[in-house]
Amino acid sequence: MDDRLDETLVCACKQGDTDAYAVLVKRHYRHVFALCLGVLGNVHDAEDIAQDAMLKGLVKIKKLGRGEQFEAWILQIAKNLSIDFLRRRRRVKPLAGEQLMQAGQRSQENHELEQAVRRLPGELRIPLVMYYFDKKNAKTIAEELNISHSGACQKIRTARKELHKLLTERGQDEQRM
Amino acid sequence: MNSECDNIKEKIADHVSRMLSESQVQTVEQHLEECAGCREYARALKLEDGLLTEFFAKIEADMSGRQERAVKAINRSYVSKQSDTISIGRMIMKSRITKLAAAAVIIIAVVLSITVIDKLTPKVYAIVQTVEAFRNVRFIHLIRRDDADQVKDERWIELGMDGRQVRYWQGKHGESFAIEDGESTAVYHHDKKTVVIYDREDKQYQWVGPLGEFLENLLQKGKIIKENDDYYGQPAHRVWWPMAGAECYVDPETKLPIAIGDTEMSYEQPPAGTFEIVIPEDYAMVDLRPGSETGPIPEWLQDKEIAGKRFNEATHALADGNYAEAAELFEYVVEHQSGRNWAWFWLGSAYYKQGQYQQAIEKFNKVFEIFGDNPCQYCNYYRGLAYAQIGMDDAAQQDLQTCLPGMLSALRETSAATIFEYADNPLLRYGKYRPSEQQIVNNMINRLRIITGQNFGYDPDGSAEENEEAIAAWEKWYENSGVIKVTPDAELVRIPEVVEEGVK
CATH class of the missing domain: 1.25.40.10 (Tetratricopeptide repeat domain)
Incomplete structure (x- = not known):
C-alpha cells in the first residue's frame, strides 16, 4: 500500500511518473466507478466511462493546479463524461428486440431490479448507489451532494418508494400480458 | 388505509434503511403488529432491501478486476505515447557503450552524445512552417471547453483546394446548431423544433473569417514565445497569434496548431454524414432559399x-x-x-x-x-x-x-x-x-x-x-493605495495610428 499523499502523487505524475498515476487510479477508482454507476445506472457503461475518466485525468493532469483536490477533480471529469454519454445515448435508442434479448440472458429477478434501478431518475439513483454500493451514511451523502441531512434521508426514502413502485408496477404489467 | 398508515409508510422506508431513531422504531413496530397492510409493505421493502444489497454486492465482486483493467488501459496509453522518444536514447546506451573498453567508451560516448542530442534535440521551428503545413489541411476539428471540461462549442470545417471553407458543422454533444453542406446553410432552432434553410450566399458561418488572412497575420505578425514548451504534457511550440488574440500551441511534428487559446484543434476526417443537412423527424423546415416555395414564415x-x-x-x-x-x-x-x-x-x-x-x-x-x-x-x-x-x-x-x-x-x-x-x-x-x-x-x-x-x-x-x-x-x-478617483478629464495618451501591413 502506497501511503504517499495525493498531492505528492500528482506532482510525480506531472513529471511523467505513470506508476504514481496508477496508485491514484487504484485509490480513487471505486469512488469514480460508483459515481458513474449512480449517474448511468448500468454496470458496463459505468466501467467504460470510469476508465475513460481515468485516462482523461492522465492527459489533463498538468491542468490540475492543486494536487490535494485530485479526487474532486477526477470525480468532476467522470460526472461530465457520464452526462455526455447519457446525452449521446438518448439519441440512439435501442431497438425493442435488442432489449428483449438482453432480458433473456439474465436471471429474471436481478434483471428486473437492474431495470428498475436504471429507470429511477438520476437525482434518486445517485444517493441510492452511494448508500447501497458505496455504503455511505446519510450524513456523508448529504455532505457530498451538498444537500441537507434531512434532504439526503428524503432522497433515499423516495428512491426506495419509487423502486418499490417500479418493481410492483412491472409485476402487474407482466401479469396482464 | 388510513392517514396513520400513510404516515407510517413514510417511515417504513427509513426503518428498512436503518435511518430511524429508537423511539420512531418503536412507533413503527407497534403499528406493524396491528396493521396487516403496512406489515406487507414493510416485508416487501425489506425483501427489496436484501435484493439491493445483494445486487450491489455482485457489482462489488468484480471491483478489483475493473480496477486492474483501468490501470492496464492507462499503461497501454502511456506506452503508445512515450515509446518513440524514450527508446532512442536507451537503445544506444545499452547495446553499444557497455561492450566497449574504458578508454574507447569516453570517445564513443562523446560521438554518441552528439548523435543522440541531434536526434533528441527538437527541430528548429519557424512560423512559416505552420503556414505551409496548413496548405495540406483538408479538415479542421475545433473544440472549446468550459472550466469543468465540458464541451461548449464544437466545429468541423472542410477546406477546399483554394483554402476556403466549403463545408461546415457547428454544435455541441453531436447536436447540430448550423450545417453548411456546400450549397445551403441550415440553422437548427431546437427550442422551436425547426430547421431554417438559407442559400449559402445569404448566410454563412465561419470560425475565424477568411483563413488566408488569418494565416497571413500569423506569418507577418506572429511571434514565437517559447520553442519546445508543452501543452498539457504534449510537446509544443508556443506562438503568439495577434489576430486570434491568443497564444497558439504548435505540434513540433506536424507544425499544425493543437490549440489556439482555449480552442483545441485537430485535423482528422469527420464522421460520415457530418456535413449532411438532416431534418429530425419531428422538426419543421422553413426554406428561405431564393425561389423555393415555403409556407408562411413563422413570426x-x-x-x-x-x-x-x-x-x-x-x-x-x-x-x-x-x-x-x-x-x-x-x-x-x-x-x-x-x-x-x-x-x-x-x-x-x-x-x-x-x-x-x-x-x-x-x-x-x-x-x-x-x-x-x-x-x-x-x-x-x-x-x-x-x-x-x-x-x-x-x-x-x-x-x-x-x-x-x-x-x-x-x-x-x-x-x-x-x-x-x-x-x-x-x-x-x-x-x-x-x-x-x-x-x-x-x-x-x-x-x-x-x-x-x-x-x-x-x-x-x-x-x-x-x-x-x-x-x-x-x-x-x-x-x-489603489484608490479609485474618477477623473473624466485626465490627460490621455495619444493612440498611434495602425499601419496595415500587406494584409489583403
Missing part, C-alpha cells in the same frame, strides 16, 4: 431575422458615433432577443455616450443579469463610470474596484485587454477594427488614467524600458 423567425439585421446596423451606427440611432436599433434587438448580452451592453454604451447615465446603468444591469455570477469587467468599468457621472460614488467605487485588478494585469497580458477593445468598438466583431498590441496597451492606460487620476509617464513613443517602468509604477501604486 418568431421573422422577428429573429429582422433583429439580426438591426443588430448589424446598430453596431455600425455605434462605431460611427451615431449614438441615438444605435440606441434605437439596439432597443429593437433586445426586445426580440433578450438574451444578447452584447446588445444590452452596447445599448448601455449608446445611452452613456448621449449622457443618459441612468438609462445606461439600467442596461448594464441587464448584462450582469445574463452573466449571473460570472465576472464582466468591461461592464463594471462602464457602469462604474456611469455611477460616477450621476454622483453615486459608493456604487462607482465598488464597480471600479472590481475591474481595476484585471485592467492592471491586462497591461502585461494584452489578450486579456482585447475584450475591452471589443466593448469599445463592435467592429472588431467583423474584423473591421484591428488594434495593434501597442494600441491595446495605450487604450488600457487611458482607461486607467480616467478611473484613478494617476499618470505614470507612459509614452507611446517611449522605449520598452521606459514603459516597463510606467507599468511597474502602476502595479506598485495598486499595491500601496
